[in-house]
Amino acid sequence: MDRPNVVYLARIMDTTPEAVVQHAVLLESKKLCDLQKKVTVEYRLTREGEKYASEGLPERVLFESFENAIPMKELQKHPSSKLGIGWLRKKGWIAIREGIVEKISDAPIGDDEKALKDLKPGVPGLDELLKRKLVEETETTDYFVSITTEGEVLVETGLDLRMEAGTLTSEQIRTGEWENLKLRRYNVTTPPKRIYAGKKHPYQQLIDEMRSVLLEMGFTEMYGEIVQSSFWNFDALFQPQDHPAREMQDTFFLDMEEKLPENYEAVRDIHEFGGDTSSVGWGGKWKEEKARQCVLRTHTTGLSIQYLKDHPDEPAKAFCIGRVYRREAIDPTHTPEFEQLEGIVMDRDVSFRHLMGFLKEFYHRMGFENVRFRPAYFPYTEPSVEPEVYVEGLGWVELGGAGIFREEVTAPWGVKYPVLAWGLGVSRVAMLKMGLKDLRQLYKSDVDWIRNSPVNRKEEI
Numbered sequence: 001m002d003r004p005n006v007v008y009l010a011r012i013m014d015t016t017p018e019a020v021v022q023h024a025v026l027l028e029s030k031k032l033c034d035l036q037k038k039v040t041v042e043y044r045l046t047r048e049g050e051k052y053a054s055e056g057l058p059e060r061v062l063f064e065s066f067e068n069a070i071p072m073k074e075l076q077k078h079p080s081s082k083l084g085i086g087w088l089r090k091k092g093w094i095a096i097r098e099g100i101v102e103k104i105s106d107a108p109i110g111d112d113e114k115a116l117k118d119l120k121p122g123v124p125g126l127d128e129l130l131k132r133k134l135v136e137e138t139e140t141t142d143y144f145v146s147i148t149t150e151g152e153v154l155v156e157t158g159l160d161l162r163m164e165a166g167t168l169t170s171e172q173i174r175t176g177e178w179e180n181l182k183l184r185r186y187n188v189t190t191p192p193k194r195i196y197a198g199k200k201h202p203y204q205q206l207i208d209e210m211r212s213v214l215l216e217m218g219f220t221e222m223y224g225e226i227v228q229s230s231f232w233n234f235d236a237l238f239q240p241q242d243h244p245a246r247e248m249q250d251t252f253f254l255d256m257e258e259k260l261p262e263n264y265e266a267v268r269d270i271h272e273f274g275g276d277t278s279s280v281g282w283g284g285k286w287k288e289e290k291a292r293q294c295v296l297r298t299h300t301t302g303l304s305i306q307y308l309k310d311h312p313d314e315p316a317k318a319f320c321i322g323r324v325y326r327r328e329a330i331d332p333t334h335t336p337e338f339e340q341l342e343g344i345v346m347d348r349d350v351s352f353r354h355l356m357g358f359l360k361e362f363y364h365r366m367g368f369e370n371v372r373f374r375p376a377y378f379p380y381t382e383p384s385v386e387p388e389v390y391v392e393g394l395g396w397v398e399l400g401g402a403g404i405f406r407e408e409v410t411a412p413w414g415v416k417y418p419v420l421a422w423g424l425g426v427s428r429v430a431m432l433k434m435g436l437k438d439l440r441q442l443y444k445s446d447v448d449w450i451r452n453s454p455v456n457r458k459e460e461i
């Protein structure tokens with residue numbers, strides 16, 4: 001036998017295969033033997049797979065249970081209908097018209113069915129069966145050991161067969177016996193097995209870093225519900241009731257209503273004619289029903305105004321990091337759920353310059369050196385800007401909106417001082433900091449990516 005496997009070696013050496021591999025690795029590092037690893041992948045039917053291998057797939061059984069057409073209600077009584085109907089449709093074997101299931105194919109035997117009967121690595125249809133969990137994959141690893149020429153020479157010239165001591169006992173040290181022992185050398189060049197310790201998700205690490213930057217800058221955190229009335233999400237922010245962002249295609253509306261708060265009339269008056277501010281409002285009639293309608297918050301700015309309503313007098317520095325929802329088609333840079341970092345500063349003499357200062361400082365602390373501002377428009381701020389950061393290779397990247405709350409927004413709640421406000425994209429920052437091309441990476445459970453993402457040392461794990 002030229003290449004015995006470790007199981008055989010373990011048996012004749014009266015030890016375990018693991019111990020044989022361990023010694024073979026040592027011998028290999030001294031070039032005395034060759035160690036070969038062989039991984040075998042095997043496929044096995046699962047219990048469900050075995051059942052179908054003998055009875056046929058549920059869609060096949062179901063297909064054969066009726067002639068050309070059958071009422072859906074009847075078909076649903078069949079024991080295979082639960083799984084079968086979906087597959088019949090997926091495979092294009094049936095059409096359903098007005099409650100009648102009709103055959104539209106002669107249902108040729110598919111690769112999946114062939115593979116079920118004759119399971120071999122690489123056969124077409126195997127992937128399908130794996131996905132349906134009718135087949136499972138098992139991997140076995142075997143090691144083969146063979147002696148090298150150097151090894152043979154050593155055997156011929158005579159081996160020093162004294163036991164090697166891997167650890168010393170206190171007895172051996174005390175009696176001085178250790179001096180006569182053959183000590184096993186450490187091999188410090190063998191890379192150890194990589195251990196993946198538990199850690200926070202990289203995106204959560206970044207969110208926590210942002211949170212601690214803001215806390216360090218003296219902000220307090222504010223919290224709020226994900227479900228908001230249109231009143232707080234839009235109306236209180238002087239967003240007209242016919243604003244395009246309030247359309248069905250942009251916002252997730254819920255079949256729920258919420259009572260309007262005390263003093264909502266002030267907001268109504270502002271919309272209709274400007275109330276007792278210098279504004280002339282949007283004109284037209286402001287509808288209470290529209291304001292009561294609940295939405296999944298489309299931004300976190302609704303929380304800022306509620307915070308101001310609760311704290312109208314004292315100066316404030318508050319922030320919130322939270323998830324928001326918009327009806328976006330999913331692509332590499334858009335998801336219907338994402339995070340925003342909202343912030344407000346209210347104080348006696350704060351101005352636009354302070355706003356730019358706060359944002360610059362925040363981005364500097366997050367590691368972006370170059371920050372600039374472009375003029376923008378939001379119904380609730382004046383002036384309004386969009387902060388941008390410079391990223392090597394990408395250029396200037398827009399990161400959200402900011403401005404000073406308009407009188408129409410603050411007046412109904414008796415807010416006395418100017419309010420600086422911003423809402424920044426968090427996942428955008430994550431993409432830039434982690435060099436991601438696809439935003440979706442942040443939201444899927446890609447264990448390899450999570451394992452290999454570095455731990456953010458600024459944050460405790």
Ligand SMILES: N[C@@H](Cc1ccccc1)C(=O)O
Pocket residue numbers: 298299300301378381384400401402403421422423424
């Ligand atoms: N709410 C705005 C951002 C913003 C917040 C506060 C002031 C100005 C702009 C958005 O979602 O894009």
